[in-house]
Amino acid sequence: MKTWAGTKPEFKKRGAFALLWGLTVHDKDAPDRQFLDCLPLIERAALDERDYVKKGIDISLRALGKRNPSLRVAALNLAKILTQSTEGSQSWIGRSTIRDLSNAKARRG
Secondary structure: OHHHHOOOOHHHHHHHHHHHHHHHHHOOOOOHHHHHOOHHHHHHHOOOOOHHHHHHHHHHHHHHHHHOHHHHHHHHHHHHHHHOOOOHHHHHHHHHHHHHHOOHHHHOO
């Protein structure tokens, strides 16, 4: 996943974040550290303006934040940083994550 996240091809890069989403949702035994280590990858990749990449990053960050309360805090912290960016894709991802994780259903975990 980490190798794909740093590549140029659009669908390979999106695949990295689709894989992260899948692990976040389905690997119930994975430690939080595994996901926390991906936050810098998300932050760097969020500069990519391509729609498929941007949406893949967005869904993986939102899913990460829904996994448990501590990851929710980490995802929201990154989202707040992203919203401060002048880069459109980072700001969009940050706003989308904050909007999704701020609703009552997401807070319940």
